[in-house]
Amino acid sequence: MDEGDQALPAAGAESPRRVAAVPAQSAAPDAAAAADRVAGAGRPAGVGRPAGAGRAMGAIRAAGIKEVAAAAEVSLGTVSNVLNRPQLVSPRTRARVERAMEELGFVRNESARALRAGSSRILAYVMLDPSNPFFTDVATGIEEVAGAADLSVFLCNSGEDAAREARYLDLLLEQRVQGVLITPVDAANERLRTLPARGTPVVLVDRVAGAGEGCSVSVDDVLGGELAATHLLERGHERIAFVGGPDTLSQVRDRRDGALRALERAGLPPDRLTVLATGALTVAEGRGAAERLIGLPAARRPTAAFCANDLVALGLLQMCVGLGVAVPGDCAIVGYDDIDFAAAAAVPLTSVRQPRRLLGRTAAELLLDEANNPTHEHQAVQFTPELVARASTVG
Amino acid sequence: MDEGDQALPAAGAESPRRVAAVPAQSAAPDAAAAADRVAGAGRPAGVGRPAGAGRAMGAIRAAGIKEVAAAAEVSLGTVSNVLNRPQLVSPRTRARVERAMEELGFVRNESARALRAGSSRILAYVMLDPSNPFFTDVATGIEEVAGAADLSVFLCNSGEDAAREARYLDLLLEQRVQGVLITPVDAANERLRTLPARGTPVVLVDRVAGAGEGCSVSVDDVLGGELAATHLLERGHERIAFVGGPDTLSQVRDRRDGALRALERAGLPPDRLTVLATGALTVAEGRGAAERLIGLPAARRPTAAFCANDLVALGLLQMCVGLGVAVPGDCAIVGYDDIDFAAAAAVPLTSVRQPRRLLGRTAAELLLDEANNPTHEHQAVQFTPELVARASTVG
DNA sequence: CCCCTTTAATGAAAGGTTTCAACGAGCGTG
DNA sequence: CACGCTCGTTGAAACCTTTCATTAAAGGGG
Numbered sequence: 104m105d106e107g108d109q110a111l112p113a114a115g116a117e118s119p120r121r122v123a124a125v126p127a128q129s130a131a132p133d134a135a136a137a138a139d140r141v142a143g144a145g146r147p148a149g150v151g152r153p154a155g156a157g158r159a160m161g162a163i164r165a166a167g168i169k170e171v172a173a174a175a176e177v178s179l180g181t182v183s184n185v186l187n188r189p190q191l192v193s194p195r196t197r198a199r200v201e202r203a204m205e206e207l208g209f210v211r212n213e214s215a216r217a218l219r220a221g222s223s224r225i226l227a228y229v230m231l232d233p234s235n236p237f238f239t240d241v242a243t244g245i246e247e248v249a250g251a252a253d254l255s256v257f258l259c260n261s262g263e264d265a266a267r268e269a270r271y272l273d274l275l276l277e278q279r280v281q282g283v284l285i286t287p288v289d290a291a292n293e294r295l296r297t298l299p300a301r302g303t304p305v306v307l308v309d310r311v312a313g314a315g316e317g318c319s320v321s322v323d324d325v326l327g328g329e330l331a332a333t334h335l336l337e338r339g340h341e342r343i344a345f346v347g348g349p350d351t352l353s354q355v356r357d358r359r360d361g362a363l364r365a366l367e368r369a370g371l372p373p374d375r376l377t378v379l380a381t382g383a384l385t386v387a388e389g390r391g392a393a394e395r396l397i398g399l400p401a402a403r404r405p406t407a408a409f410c411a412n413d414l415v416a417l418g419l420l421q422m423c424v425g426l427g428v429a430v431p432g433d434c435a436i437v438g439y440d441d442i443d444f445a446a447a448a449a450v451p452l453t454s455v456r457q458p459r460r461l462l463g464r465t466a467a468e469l470l471l472d473e474a475n476n477p478t479h480e481h482q483a484v485q486f487t488p489e490l491v492a493r494a495s496t497v498g
Numbered sequence: 499m500d501e502g503d504q505a506l507p508a509a510g511a512e513s514p515r516r517v518a519a520v521p522a523q524s525a526a527p528d529a530a531a532a533a534d535r536v537a538g539a540g541r542p543a544g545v546g547r548p549a550g551a552g553r554a555m556g557a558i559r560a561a562g563i564k565e566v567a568a569a570a571e572v573s574l575g576t577v578s579n580v581l582n583r584p585q586l587v588s589p590r591t592r593a594r595v596e597r598a599m600e601e602l603g604f605v606r607n608e609s610a611r612a613l614r615a616g617s618s619r620i621l622a623y624v625m626l627d628p629s630n631p632f633f634t635d636v637a638t639g640i641e642e643v644a645g646a647a648d649l650s651v652f653l654c655n656s657g658e659d660a661a662r663e664a665r666y667l668d669l670l671l672e673q674r675v676q677g678v679l680i681t682p683v684d685a686a687n688e689r690l691r692t693l694p695a696r697g698t699p700v701v702l703v704d705r706v707a708g709a710g711e712g713c714s715v716s717v718d719d720v721l722g723g724e725l726a727a728t729h730l731l732e733r734g735h736e737r738i739a740f741v742g743g744p745d746t747l748s749q750v751r752d753r754r755d756g757a758l759r760a761l762e763r764a765g766l767p768p769d770r771l772t773v774l775a776t777g778a779l780t781v782a783e784g785r786g787a788a789e790r791l792i793g794l795p796a797a798r799r800p801t802a803a804f805c806a807n808d809l810v811a812l813g814l815l816q817m818c819v820g821l822g823v824a825v826p827g828d829c830a831i832v833g834y835d836d837i838d839f840a841a842a843a844a845v846p847l848t849s850v851r852q853p854r855r856l857l858g859r860t861a862a863e864l865l866l867d868e869a870n871n872p873t874h875e876h877q878a879v880q881f882t883p884e885l886v887a888r889a890s891t892v893g
Numbered sequence: 894c895c896c897c898t899t900t901a902a903t904g905a906a907a908g909g910t911t912t913c914a915a916c917g918a919g920c921g922t923g
Numbered sequence: 924c925a926c927g928c929t930c931g932t933t934g935a936a937a938c939c940t941t942t943c944a945t946t947a948a949a950g951g952g953g
Contacts, residue, residue: 165696167939178903183941193901210696213672214612215939218908223609233634233653234838242628246655255669258628258653260641274650277608301560301605386842417842424844443629447781447812449819449844562909573933578911588931610909613938 166207175203186211222279226470227257228308228463229271229285235384235414236442237459238286241308244463245284252471254281263383265289276303282470284308284463290353304473308466310353312483318473319483320466324354327455327488328361329368331409331437332376334453334490336369338497340407340435346392346419347411348380355384355411358439362409377405384411389418396434397426406434407496413438413445416452420495424450435496451493458486561602570598581606617674621865622652623703623858624666624680630779630809631837632854633681636703639858640679647866649676658778660684671698677865679703679858685748699868703861705748707878713868714878715861717852719749722883723756724763726804726832726850727771729885731764733892735802735830741787741814742806743775750779750806753834757804772800779806784813791829792821801829802891808833808840811847815890819845830891846888853881 168186172179177196184191185200192200203209217223226249230238242258249256257280261268265288272294275283282304287295290310298305305317312319335343345362347355363373379395381388389410396408396419410416416438420430428434430450438445441456465484473479563581567574572591579586580595587595598604612618621644625633637653644651652675656663660683667689670678677699682690685705693700694712707714730738740757742750758768774790776783784805791803791814805811811833815825823829825845833840836851860879868874 180904181902208696211672212613212674212939214609214618214674217609218607218613219941233628233637234631236629239628242655258655260637277606279607279609301603386838417839421842421844421846443781444812444839447816449816451816575933586931607909614911
């Protein structure tokens with residue numbers, strides 16, 4: 104931030120967008136920065152100074168309950184009562200206190216409140232991948248419930264990285280959050296057990312809780328996989344590819360197992376399912392899988408693909424179309440999650456829909472129950488998925 | 499949660515996935531719930547109880563610094579030193595204290611720390627729409643910088659709703675967060691000025707700060723619009739549609755103005771730009787715009803469309819392909835943001851790329867500077883966008 | 894007119910951490 | 924041997940709110 108300044112025109116410049124000659128910037132040229140700068144994007148075009156700007160103005164030390172009490176000529180406890188139990192305070196005094204708060208610009212200090220209360224009014228949702236609309240929809244459901252209970256939601260992004268996940272969980276414990284909702288990367292993470300033991304309830308989202316692991320909310324992924332594969336079998340496909348990974352994700356395993364179950368029911372041998380493993384559930388990995396799929400000898404090449412999620416399916420779809428493989432003619436495709444982009448793809452994607460918002464809402468409700476209800480019983484709630492057929496399978 | 503229980507089989511059931519006969523569930527059938535339940539998805543398939551589950555076990559009251567001090571037979575201040583200034587403590591004592599912390603399972607209480615420090619170790623990013631990958635990428639950049647400074651990032655979703663935005667800002671002020679990064683819905687929100695006045699720095703993201711408004715980091719949207727339109731003009735299009743809205747978003751206005759500037763430079767009258775306004779920047783709105791576009795009389799129908807963001811462009815693209823309008827043959831399309839899905843669309847989308855991660859990183863750096871550097875000067879940093887040409891314009 | 898009840902307001906304690914001035918011990922120097 | 928230093932440790936105060944037992948005042952009934 105510093106170097107950019109000296110080359111600026113005289114201080115007090117009026118134009119906020121004035122272009123400075125010096126492009127230097129404290130955004131250090133680290134590896135990550137370099138990635139974004141590829142192809143020339145990202146060089147700051149201008150560094151200006153908004154009119155009237157100067158050094159940060161000295162912040163007025165925030166007025167506390169004490170100052171308010173003094174201004175309203177009441178005791179400290181009375182101010183607290185106005186905030187928390189207004190019905191105990193006479194209308195006259197209440198008005199006086201409220202006026203004082205107004206005048207002093209009083210803002211409650213949540214830290215002090217949380218310290219006193221022993222826990223902060225925050226729920227956290229640790230998610231695998233915020234760029235996957237599935238998780239943001241779940242988050243929306245969580246926010247609905249949390250908002251109604253006057254709690255805020257702290258969204259944390261584990262990025263499918265176990266270490267980051269662990270770091271966030273530690274952090275949340277330090278914050279004494281009311282509870283944690285999590286779609287874990289690593290089901291074996293000991294913190295999933297130590298947090299509840301230390302008084303911070305944890306609810307698993309999109310994952311089934313094992314013995315003694317507390318509450319969970321999930322969708323029957325085995326059934327979802329079966330629905331997808333059955334749909335393809337019914338449309339006459341007898342060789343199916345399963346595209347997804349890594350195998351450490353239970354969602355991937357379950358969906359694949361469901362597909363195998365469908366084959367079995369149809370009386371077909373399990374080797375009719377060709378597994379194409381991917382390193383992650385992303386669009387890029389889907390594209391990569393397409394090349395492998397198309398590279399298979401024609402005799403063994405599946406005529407349909409079931410992908411572990413929609414991102415992978417969209418990548419696969421794009422590559423197929425690009426390489427001249429007709430969808431669904433040469434290769435039918437089924438995704439999973441039914442994200443908005445699934446319907447929006449140029450060949451709208453058949454997908455397995457999950458009740459995403461409801462998933463989030465239910466999880467949040469279980470969490471609140473666990474946090475507040477002393478007679479809480481752990482539950483593993485499981486919802487039913489549903490197949491949405493679109494053009495990628497129905498020619 | 500309550501009704502689900504009584505119909506369960508005998509307590510102590512071992513199977514976590516046991517199916518209960520009673521589908522009832524405390525997830526109330528409110529309006530939002532109903533939306534998700536459309537088409538039958540969302541009915542809980544089962545409510546089970548993980549083996550070994552019971553009422554929440556009484557949490558052990560967390561050990562504090564005091565207990566640790568007692569256990570290690572040192573003073574309270576020494577424990578604090580071990581945590582914050584370990585070099586001041588002799589190795590012997592430090593080891594003793596660390597062992598005590600280990601044994602007691604000591605976890606720092608962030609609330610107390612924040613109370614004492616006057617601010618919590620949290621940055622917040624208030625974003626318009628977490629389901630738009632543009633914002634999650636910006637968030638990733640912010641997290642990189644915050645993580646390096648040992649701060650956590652609180653992600654807040656305003657959902658393009660001014661009231662929610664206001665509520666979050668109030669909340670963040672109460673939390674005494676270190677600073678707020680925001681892509682505001684409502685540039686006129688007075689809180690954008692009151693927060694800094696109360697000592698919480700605010701940096702605008704993807705929006706240019708006006709006079710006396712503090713720091714901002716943005717991309718030159720006018721230039722971006724110009725790049726997009728120029729690209730289309732160079733490819734021979736002389737009637738262009740601009741698809742986007744609402745007009746209250748400065749991004750929309752600027753990008754449109756940039757397109758107009760391109761027309762002007764090319765010596766064409768401004769009425770060659772047909773504006774198709776949308777209510778939001780979503781896939782669904784893009785689809786709707788497609789119908790209006792195709793409905794125009796052939797003589798006035800543009801041969802190309804420039805969309806205010808990629809979501810709108812993808813919706814438009816999908817609908818065009820679905821309705822038999824060849825892309826780019828009958829209608830070329832340019833998007834904005836270059837989100838991953840843009841390249842992944844079946845007709846890969848030409849788009850205007852913004853340095854998203856860098857945007858986030860720079861914003862976070864400005865914020866940290868403002869929070870920590872007493873000689874901080876407000877800056878309006880602006881980056882340059884870049885056009886990425888793909889098949890949706892290049893036949 | 895006094896006592897008892899109800900209502901309103903008070904003051905102090907507690908919650909866990911950080912900071913800082915002060916203290917004591919050990920050591921080298923004069 | 925005494926002085927002054929440094930190093931390691933200490934104890935208390937401060938941060939701001941909430942809670943609760945207590946006091947004071949007002950009102951009603953006997």
